[in-house]
Structures are given as C-alpha cells and as structure tokens.
Amino acid sequence: MALRLLEIVVPEEATPDVLKIIEEGQITNFWQTCSCESRNIFKMIIAAEKTEKLLDTLQKKYGHLDSFHMVLLPLEASYPGTKEIEATAEEKEKVETEKKEPLRVSRQELYNDVFYSAKLTRTYMIMIVLSTIVAAIGLVKDNVAVIIGAMVIAPLLGPNVALSFATTVGDGALGRNALLTNFAGILTAFAVSLLFGFFLAIDPGIREIAARTVVSYGDIALALASGVAAALSITSGVPSVLIGVMVSVALIPPLVVFGLLLGSANFMLALQALQLVFINMICINLAGVFTFLLQGVRPLNWWEASKAKNATRYAIIIWVSLLILLSALLMFSRP
Numbered sequence: 001m002a003l004r005l006l007e008i009v010v011p012e013e014a015t016p017d018v019l020k021i022i023e024e025g026q027i028t029n030f031w032q033t034c035s036c037e038s039r040n041i042f043k044m045i046i047a048a049e050k051t052e053k054l055l056d057t058l059q060k061k062y063g064h065l066d067s068f069h070m071v072l073l074p075l076e077a078s079y080p081g082t083k084e085i086e087a088t089a090e091e092k093e094k095v096e097t098e099k100k101e102p103l104r105v106s107r108q109e110l111y112n113d114v115f116y117s118a119k120l121t122r123t124y125m126i127m128i129v130l131s132t133i134v135a136a137i138g139l140v141k142d143n144v145a146v147i148i149g150a151m152v153i154a155p156l157l158g159p160n161v162a163l164s165f166a167t168t169v170g171d172g173a174l175g176r177n178a179l180l181t182n183f184a185g186i187l188t189a190f191a192v193s194l195l196f197g198f199f200l201a202i203d204p205g206i207r208e209i210a211a212r213t214v215v216s217y218g219d220i221a222l223a224l225a226s227g228v229a230a231a232l233s234i235t236s237g238v239p240s241v242l243i244g245v246m247v248s249v250a251l252i253p254p255l256v257v258f259g260l261l262l263g264s265a266n267f268m269l270a271l272q273a274l275q276l277v278f279i280n281m282i283c284i285n286l287a288g289v290f291t292f293l294l295q296g297v298r299p300l301n302w303w304e305a306s307k308a309k310n311a312t313r314y315a316i317i318i319w320v321s322l323l324i325l326l327s328a329l330l331m332f333s334r335p
Contacts, residue, residue, distance in 0.1 A: 002048040002105070003075040008058060011067050012038045021061075025054055039067055045078055052106035056300055072109060104235035104295050107169070113234055114165045117158025118178040127155045128185045131248070132192040135256045140196075142206045147253060154248035156185060160281075161230050164288025167315045169299045170308030186255060186277075193256040197263020204266050212257040213272040215279060215330050220323075223250045223280040227287025235295050250280040279326050286319040 010018055015032075022030055022044065030044035046054065051072060062068040104110075131154035138146030159181040166175035204210060226247045254276040261270035289312060299305045 003045055003078070004048050004051050004109075005073045005075045006042075006044050006046060006051060006054070007071040007073070008042045009039050009067065009069040010042070010062055011065065012040055014062060015040050017061070018042060018058075021054070021057055025050070025057075027054075037067075045075060048105045048109070052108065055106055055108050059300065072106070104297075107297055107300070110165060110234060110297065111169075111171075111174075114158065114162035114178075115174065118162035118166075118174060118181055120177070120181040120184055124155050124181065124185065125188060127153055128188045129192055131155075131252055132189040132256055133196075135252050136193050136196045136260060139206065139208050139253065139256060139260065140200060140202065142208050144208065147208060150252060151248040154252045156182075156251050157230055157233075157247045159185065160227075160247060160251075160284050161234050161288060164227070164231060164285050165234075165292060165297070167285070167289050167312055168292040168297050168308065170304060170311040172311075175311075186251075189252065189255050190259045193259025194263040196256075197260035200260075200264075202260050202264035202266070204261060204264075204269050208253070209257050209260065212254040212276060213261070213269045215272065215276045217327075217330075219250075219276060220279060220283055220327070223283030224287045226250045226280075227284035228291050230284065231288040231291035231295075235292070235297070247284060250284060251277065254280065275326060275329070279323070279330075282319050282323050282326070286316065286323065289315060289319070 008018070012034075018040075019032075022042070025046075027044050027046055029046070030042060033041045033043070055070060055072070058068075058070060131150045134153070135147055135150035138144070138148075138150060159178045163175060163178035163182060166172070166178055202209070204213070226249070230247050254273050258270050258273040258277060261267075261273060293312065299308050
C-alpha cells in the first residue's frame, strides 16, 4: 500500500468542519498546526487509494476560497512505519461497511503526472530525434540490442497516456496538448528516418525491417497489452520506465521502418509499415481509455462528467471503427 502525505490549508473558522471530515474518513494519522493570517494547516498520512475521495470532499467544500490550498506528496518514510499504518488500516477495513475506494492513486495525482508528460518540450524533441537515430541504425544493422536501446530513450509513454486520460475525463485542453506532442514526435521521427532512407541503402529483406512490414493479429494484441500496461502503471503509481519501453516498441520501430522504406522508394512496403503504426496507436489509446474507465476515473462535477461521457463515447466509436476498418484491410490483403 503506497502512502501519501496530504497538507491542507483552511481558514481558522473551518477547523471544526475539517476535523469532522477527517473523523468521517477514519483518518487517525494526522496533526494540526496553526499558521498566520487566521489559517490552520492539517497534515495527514493516508493510503494513496483513499486520497481521491478526501480531496474531492475538501475541494467541493472549500475550493471557492482563496485561502484554501492542498498539497499531496509521496511519502518515502515515516514513524510509525508503513507496516504499523497498514495494520491499523486492515483492522478498520474489517468493520467497514461502505464501498471500498478504487485501488489506484487519486484523479488529482493522475492529472499532475500526465499534465507534464503531455507538454511539448525541447527535451522531448531531442529524445525523439536520438531514439529515431538509434532505432534506424539498429534496424539497418539488424541489431536487436540497439533497437531495444532506442526504445529505452523514446519518450512516447507520456503523451499517449495523457491522451487516453484526457479522453476519459473530457479535458479538451489536455487532450489537445497530448495530440500536439504526439504528432510532433511522430512527424519528427518520420522526418529523421526519411532522411536516413534517402541517403542510405536500405535492404527491405533485413529481418528487423521485414518484420515491421507484415501486420498480424499478434501485433494488435501487443498494442492492446501495451495500452493497458501504460494506464495501469500510471494509476498504480509505480515506476513506468519499463512500460514506456513496451509502448515505444509498438510505435517507434514501425514508424522508423516506414520512413526508411519511403525514403528508399519502397512505397508498398512503406504503406504496410504505416498500417502497423496506425493500428498500434489506435490500440494503445483505446486500451488506455478502457483501463481508466474500469478503474473508475471520473471528473469531479456532474457537468464535467456529462462532457467526459460524451467525449469518451465519441472517442471509443472512432477508435473502434478505425480498428475494425484496418483489421478488415488486414484480413482481405492476405494472400
């Protein structure tokens, strides 16, 4: 069970209500300090999966106040230790009758994580260029180890997870940022690999290149698994480096193969590699949306929930329609 340290600043007159909220939430690991300007500070240690309900309650009640602030921090160590806190929580769960909280980090924490990963930055573009160069060299030399190295540095996990999350909660601004970052990375990788294909002698028969020109249902399963794993890595709060490699495996190699083959005038094979890129992108985002939905990720307010529901419905219809279309093309294109 991951723990979080929550700090809240409220007006002094709200102290009794906050204490009541803390009592109703059955939070025992908390303490109160006084601050200047008639405000009080509460600090509490709670399980990560219990933070969303508490944050939502406090935001609804005090979010309109300028003097209200909340800060959520990951907890590295504490005394009493994690073991003692877990034992106390387990005792309480035995007598709890209300619905259990979802086993994930809060929506607020999710938003903070994906917000920064969806930004188009100079570092992101540099990493895209470097991963494309390494992937192109690995493909041309038929070196699997070099290709895997390219996947390690490819920063494609963030914008794809951010797009799925934005679709689920109906956040248009976040979705646009994620799309911009995604397409900027894709276009950059394509341009760099196109230059490699134009200036280098590309052999379409190389094993690692040929493997990305044949689309199979196994590739669809791989991309779906990557999308689910990407969403789970974010919602569980665990390190997502290896999951990012899995997502990059589904996107960077076929994209680089597309550019290499197009630059070397192998147009038909290039189109097959492009089909694999589209299928993988659709599957990753579709699986991410479904995973967020199954984990109960929802907006705070009812009007936001209604907008999110419509956005999710339209996105799922579009993704599923495109996937069916590409799968049908895959089926009928087979000899």
